[in-house]
Amino acid sequence: MKKRAPATSKPQEYEEDGLQLEGKVLVCFVSVEDQDTFDVKIISKQARDEIIKAIQLIEGFPERIEENNAEVEKFNKGLVKAQERGFREGENPKQLKKLILDPAMYKVDKILVYPWAHLSNFLSQESVAMEVCPLIKTMMEEKGYEAYFSPFGWYKAFSLDCLGHEVAEMYRDVTLLLASTEVRASSIFKIVNPDKSIEFFCDSTEESKKKAKIPKKYSKDFRDFIKSEVLSSRGAGRDEPAHIKLMQRFELADFDDATDAGNFRWYTKGLLMKNLLREYVENKVVDNGAIYVDTPVMYTVKNKKLTAQTARFPARTYWVHSGNNRYLLRFASDFLLFNMFSQMNIRADQLPIRAYEYEQYAFRREQAGELAGLRRLRAFTMPDLHSLCKDLPQAVEEFKSQFILSNKILQDFGLKSYMIIRTTEKFWEENSEWLLDIIASENEPALIELWPERYYYFILKYERPILSAQGHTACLCTNQIDVESALDFVEQYGEKRQKYDIKWHDKSGETGHPIILHNSPSGAIERIVWALLETSERYKDTKVPGFPTWLSPIQCRVLSISEKELPYAEKIADAINSKQIRCDIDDRDEKIGKKIRGAEIEWIPYTIVVGQKEMENNTVSIRKRLTGQEFKDGNTNEQINEIPLKKFLKIIEKELVGFPRKQLPLPFRKISSRISFRQ
RNA sequence: GCCAGUGUGGCUUAGCGGUAUAGCGCUUGAUUCGUAAUCAAGAGGUUCGAGGGUUCAAUUCCCUCCACUGGCUCCA
Helix, strand or coil: CEEEEECCCCCCCCCCCECCCCCCEEEEEECCEHHHHHHHHHHHHHHHHHHHHHHHHHHHHHHHHHHHHHHHHHHHHHHHHHHHHCCCCCCCCCCCCCCCCCHHHCCCCEEEEEECHHHCCCECCHHHHHHHHHHHHHHHHHCCCCEEECCCCEEEECCCCCCCCCCCCCCCCCCCCCCCCCCCCCCEEEEECCCCCEEEEEECCHHHHHHCCCCCCCCHHHHHHHHHHHCCCCCCCCCCCHHHHHHHHCCCEECCCCCCCCCCEECHHHHHHHHHHHHHHHHHHHHCCCEECCCCCEEECCCHHHHHHHCCCHHHCCEEEECCEEEEECCCCHHHHHHHHHCCCEEHHHCCEEEEEEEEEEECCCCHHHCECCCECCEEEEEEEEEEECCHHHHHHHHHHHHHHHHHHHHHHCCCCCCEEEEEHHHHHHHHHHHHHHHHHHCCCEEEEEECCCCCCEEEEEEEEEECCCCCEEEEEEEEEECCCCCCEEEECCEEEECCCCCEECCCCCEECCEEEEEECCCCHHHHHHHHHHHHHHCCCCEECCCCHHHCCCCEEEEECCHHHHHHHHHHHHHHHCCCCCEEEECCCCCHHHHHHHHHHCCCCEEEEECHHHHHHCCEEEEEECECCECECCECEEEEEEECHHHHHHHHHHHHCCCCCCCCCHHHHEHHHCCCCCC
16 A cells, blocks of 8 residues: 555555565455544444454355365255155256365454445544544554554555455444443332332332232232233233234224335324314313424534534434435434524523424334334324422422323323333332322322433333233323433443533522423324224223214214105214214115224214204214223113203213314215215 | 243134135115114135245145233333
8 A cells, every 4th residue: 555645634644655465364444424523432443353254254164164065965965865755846056166275264363443434424524533443443453463553644556465265355334323331230120009108019020020919909900000010011912913903903003015114104084183182182282382393304513513413313214315414213202302402592490391292203223123012103193391400409390290191191091001100219219209299199009110320311110001902011201301302412331422501500500400301292103093992992892982073083973764854964963074074975775783883893972863853853872882880780871861952062061061072074974975085 | 131922804803734614894775773782694814914835725734023911121
């Protein structure tokens, strides 16, 4: 290798004019990408490990291929015998593999690390990338290899002789991964009873979990909840989750064959529910003092504040290319939101500031096997609330208020859940009084998990999981008390890591970093739908399944006994729709029994039957679905005969007070004109 | 991502080397009916998830891929 001319304004200094390497040299062409420069040391170390793996692959190759050859030979012999015996025809024998060169050629004597910008379209800044090759060289030397690097920023002349065997050329993509090097010590699970008594349940070791017995005194629901949350899914059902069939049957949402797994399409009725949920949650948090914002769905990796967090899960993100730049699709709004906070002028007297964002989509590229219907998606919708609090006492007050808010929300969904509080032993000791008050206020047992130390950016995490029909749990509401993100820097595994540097200041000139509460008061919208469907299925033998009236895509249905009453039925339906209540008509030429059955299967909250009698007396007869209640003598409905329409409207309005209203799209107002997405 | 299972008209499903069975739904006709399924007839599979292979012949056997599901892992 010979230096010819500088290729950049400040080429890397290198004493010698050239470099001559004899023997079998592993030349590693390296280019450094944008996000990698967040931590040059880590990426260099990862590159070094990859090079060592490559050397082991090269030097171990003759042995491996011989093993392989032996295996193939054995297989071929077996196959020949099998064919002679006359079965298993049609199988092609594997071809024998042979080494192309002398095993002595599979050796690495020296390593040359060579900067090669042309390997990537997304290069990092030169000044930082420059450090990488010398660093890898030094790290290789530390591992006992003879290593060299070529200077950065020169036009160079060189010649190479390639040995040309199987592993002579290879490509490796090394992604910056800020893995936690710390081994997490075991945590402890305890059950807190409504009378504030605390029982040890188990610790996080396998032996302890095996020994753990859930006391029989608890309800089946609570025992299933503990099973799922602490003991993994032990004993959970093996069937397909119930909500998948239901979401398809009701035409709420569906898989889509032309996109990535875990990205769903939403049909009219499902979207109606999503929109209602959105408006409902938004109203609730704004009533509770929130402001709203909307931040972009993608962010750059060239901002160190952001990369600090994104580099922890590189395999779990979607990349977007835009010209010569690339961006990550957000997996939460936190990054750009916190970046925005850091650019704001925040007065202490304005705190707590509650910023609400309806994340139309957040993207998490979950592993294929982790996806599960509406429970776990790669693209999901998250109503997200962040509260900036001046200090811990204010954060605690805010936490309590959010606890009450989210309870109200879950109650309005008709969902039942338990509570998990995960925190450090120290924080629990110092705060157990108000935490126990919160638990006791539920009058239900709760689970706590205690860590000996803080491992995450939050000091406390609060979760409300819902049970599925199969006994799995998934969290809706969550809350985290974040004591790290607002700081300027944190010490992490001996390294100083940049944080968002969010600051408040007050009149006296005092400043500080706020504590941030990450709260989703309702959980992901898709997961709410999951929970509604699974809850209905879970209790279907004892309780009437269905959606709360305010959330039902169709809130009432008018059935005419014969064709003669159709005009009257239409008049009724129009009157109801004009009051912003979603009503359709079963205008098919079918018997009343069949129409009733149709309404039952669709979980319609109110069914209105009109026949000769009703038409003559200008009344309606209604069947009120007892959604969520115990079956009444085996019936799902309560019958109220021949009342004026006004009286019916009064009954249904009572259920809709305080809830958002949406119109039913026109084609859906008649069964005959309804648009079907699934046939 | 790993291990295992599944994939047949819109839905539920029979078949498993010789080009496919039924029910629901749909369409049409009859019926005009009082609270969970009226009767009859008809259409609907031209790729039995996709691609490749074996075979005279593949929905059926083999391989690869995709999707979904269960378990593991994971859930910022």
